[in-house]
Amino acid sequence: MFDNLNWWEIGALLLLALLIFGDRLPAVISDGLRMVRNLRRMATNATTDLSRELGTDIQLQDLHPKAFVRKHLLSEEDEAAIRKPLQGVYDNLRADVASVHEELKDVATAVDPASRPGKATGGASPAPVPRVSYDDAT
Template sequence: MFDVGLGEMAVLVVLALVIFGDRLPQVAGQAGRMLRQVRQMANSARSDLQEGLGPEFKDFDIADLHPKTFVRKHLLEDDDDHRPSRTNGRLFDDEPSYATTAGELDYDERPPFDSEAT
């Protein structure tokens, strides 16, 4: 889960028993109630945001704002509709003939990656 092994978990349980003693079930119950309330608050905030944005953003998801998700969705996703077509191996009609070389990558092909380069 959080990269915590069995031995580390046992130490945490023993430490919790020493610190809280007989009140451990009460503290665990309070922590569970607090976590439930935080989830409810987050869900209500999300629904309020979606209602406030209107029907245009009905498919809006907060997770889409995460930078990795945003880049993956908007920059790395293949869109066949927006892909320019090549004619005679060239992207544009006025492109010089020397611009197309034997080692050129296709539009959707990724270049090789050298981890030792930088």
């Protein structure tokens, strides 16, 4: 939660809270913590009740609609049938990315850093870089 705040910003927030709430700040903090505990307890009770009603074990992250449908309503065959049309597209995309990666590695090995101007070769011109046609990948 406080990953994006530095110490000055946290100090400024604490000072602002002290100015706004004054002597009531400890009571406000305890009320806030009590509210967070109550919300957690309510979420736990709701998942427990839902698990009991459905007859299956449900975690809080399972309440996301997609995860809920995938875990509790679809069979493995249904999920495989849904994924099957997209699997070919995924495989083709992965193969294209792998081939582009290999071509880039070939280009990188073709360019010799010692042959650049001003290096030990006495200012010789660099080796020509092979051009990669991206029309084939589309």
